[in-house]
Amino acid sequence: MRTIVADRLSSGPVAAFLALAGVAASVLVGHGGLDTVVGCGMPSDSLPSRTAADWITNADHVVVATPTAEQDTNRRNFAKGAIQYQTDRAVTFHTDKLLWSSPRPRQQIGKDFAMVSAGWNVYRDNGKRTKRTTAAAPRLEPGHTYLLALRWTSGQWAVLGEGAAVPFDHHTVGQGEWCGRTLSKDDVARGERFSRKDDHSLEKAVHGQDEQAVIRELERANPESRARGR
Numbered sequence: 001m002r003t004i005v006a007d008r009l010s011s012g013p014v015a016a017f018l019a020l021a022g023v024a025a026s027v028l029v030g031h032g033g034l035d036t037v038v039g040c041g042m043p044s045d046s047l048p049s050r051t052a053a054d055w056i057t058n059a060d061h062v063v064v065a066t067p068t069a070e071q072d073t074n075r076r077n078f079a080k081g082a083i084q085y086q087t088d089r090a091v092t093f094h095t096d097k098l099l100w101s102s103p104r105p106r107q108q109i110g111k112d113f114a115m116v117s118a119g120w121n122v123y124r125d126n127g128k129r130t131k132r133t134t135a136a137a138p139r140l141e142p143g144h145t146y147l148l149a150l151r152w153t154s155g156q157w158a159v160l161g162e163g164a165a166v167p168f169d170h171h172t173v174g175q176g177e178w179c180g181r182t183l184s185k186d187d188v189a190r191g192e193r194f195s196r197k198d199d200h201s202l203e204k205a206v207h208g209q210d211e212q213a214v215i216r217e218l219e220r221a222n223p224e225s226r227a228r229g230r
Contacts, residue, residue, distance in 0.1 A: 049149065049161030050201040052221035058160050059149040060105035062218065064097040064168060064211055067142040068112070072119060086132060087119035091140055099147075099211055100218045107152035115140070115157050131180045137165045144177040145169050147214060166203045173214070174207045 048054040055062055074088040092114050101109075117140045118132040133139055137159075138146060149164035150157050159165045167176030167183065175184055206213040 047151070047160050049159070050163035050203075052202045052205070052217040054160065055149040055164065055202060056100065056102070056218055056222045059100075059151050059164065060102050060107060061098060061109045061150050062100040062214070063095050063109060063148050063150060064099065064145060064171075065093040065095055065113075065148055066145045067091050067140055068094050070117075070142055073116065074119070082123055082125070083121050084124040084127075085122050087122070088132075089117045089119040091115055091117045091142075093148075096145065097211060099215055105152070107157075109150065109157075113150075113157050115159075133179055137162045138167055138176070138178050139180050140165065141177050141180075144182070145171075146176070147173065147211070163201055163203065168211075171210045173203060173209055 047058045049058070069092040070089045072087040073090040075085055076087075077085045092112060095109060095111050095113065098109060120129045121132055122129050131139060138144075140146060145168045147166040147168040149160050151160055166173055167178050169176030169182075176182065202214070202217055205217055
């Protein structure tokens with residue numbers, strides 16, 4: 001198991017940076033939470049989500065989006081143990097830009113949309129709330145902006161997996177919230193030096209660039225797909 005975890009964590013520049021900073025080991029939480037939304041831990045993606053080809057093959061839309069509100073949902077109480085209860089978060093997003101759409105999307109994306117994301121652990125002894133995380137990617141928090149590859153599944157929006165939610169503060173790939181921490185593009189660049197040489201992820205290909213670089217990568221993956229910039 002240790003070998004598998006080390007391999008997956010070092011496969012991306014952000015994860016590599018957190019591992020170097022000593023954060024990754026402290027946030028590995030197994031497979032708790034919702035597999036349809038990302039956070040930070042051992043990934044269990046149901047669909048490939050790392051490369052531009054993965055995105056245009058499996059997603060309905062690629063968007064730049066900003067969370068505008070969140071609300072606790074799906075509370076789960078525990079009779080024993082240090083944690084009294086857990087929650088998820090119902091997060092509302094504003095669609096800042098629609099960068100790409102499938103020729104036959106399962107659902108159209110609106111100016112606003114919602115997803116369920118990882119929430120909170122609340123401790124029994126002092127009522128302290130700590131952030132819950134799930135797979136190796138952002139928690140999706142208000143105050144930050146993200147690049148998301150979205151798929152309509154089971155009547156709701158979800159990101160494809162760990163590689164399909166990318167920090168995008170200030171229109172810069174790799175800058176922003178990841179696993180509950182705010183990272184600069186320089187932080188991620190340091191991790192990039194230690195990430196796997198065979199990492200061909202979209203995130204790594206366009207690190208430090210803006211949405212036009214993302215559009216170019218999507219067009220290269222499939223010139224006939226509909227790339228946008230509105």
